[in-house]
Amino acid sequence: MAEFKIDKKLCKGDGRCVEVCPMQILKLNEKDKTPEFILGGAEICINCGHCFASCPFNAIKLAGLNSDSTVKLDPANLPNPKQVEMFLKGRRSIRLYQDKPVSKDSIEKLLDIARYAPSGINRQPVNWAVVMGKENIYQLGSLVVKWMENLIAEKSPMAEALRFERLVLSWKKGEDLICRNAPCVVIAYGIKDDPMVPQACTISATYLELAAFGLGFGACWAGYVNIAINTSLEVRKFVGLSSRAYAGGTMMLGYPKYEYSSIPARNPAKIIWK
């Protein structure tokens, strides 16, 4: 729980913090019109920081909310609408990487951005596992292929639907269609029983993919690896996850070999208007 402190000299009593609070647990004090928790409000505060972040007068301090890492939002540092559109439409799945490792510092920088992804009730339930280095990536691919071979032998419908046979054949020819020889694979995971975890992981991994593009890296969802982590004990163990974990987004990461110069067409948005 955050400790909510008001600087009464700075507060203008505009009630903005009361309005933006998603939990509706703030009210303006009758006497001086400064905000305070309603009775029991502090206990259900989700520490989202909207009260603090929306105050133009810097009148709110949230001690205990990792306040060292709060940042002033400077509109001059935001992309303009055209840049937003080009950035989001211009991101591509990168499957060819330079033969160059990604440093731990760089990965930490990207995950530092990805942790700002939204999560239900601001629970921030996402953890990360990182597999790096050629040998480890090769071993991960081998274990995924072994898992695929087992499913092919069992005549699993998934093996047929996801064309595992082709992937295994390529692997045997020395081609890696599983991790695409990426120097690094990053897994967003959380507690299996938490109903918020699947979406939170997927959104966080998406943030990671976008952050990678924005910072000059390349990323691609590693869908086969993700399914294997959730299905094969051996793969899950290899990436260091316990049986209580659920992987909700696995991403290859590296330096792109090529840059893209056009944006391919996509289907028109299908919309139901009511």
Ligand SMILES: Cc1cc2nc3c(=O)[nH]c(=O)nc-3n(C[C@H](O)[C@H](O)[C@H](O)COP(=O)(O)O)c2cc1C
């Ligand atoms: C859940 C998911 C799993 C994916 N798994 C893989 C994968 O295992 N291997 C791969 O090469 N691409 C994978 N992709 C990337 C898609 O093929 C790619 O997003 C799609 O072809 C569109 O291309 P774009 O991302 O460049 O727009 C995956 C994408 C998603 C969303």
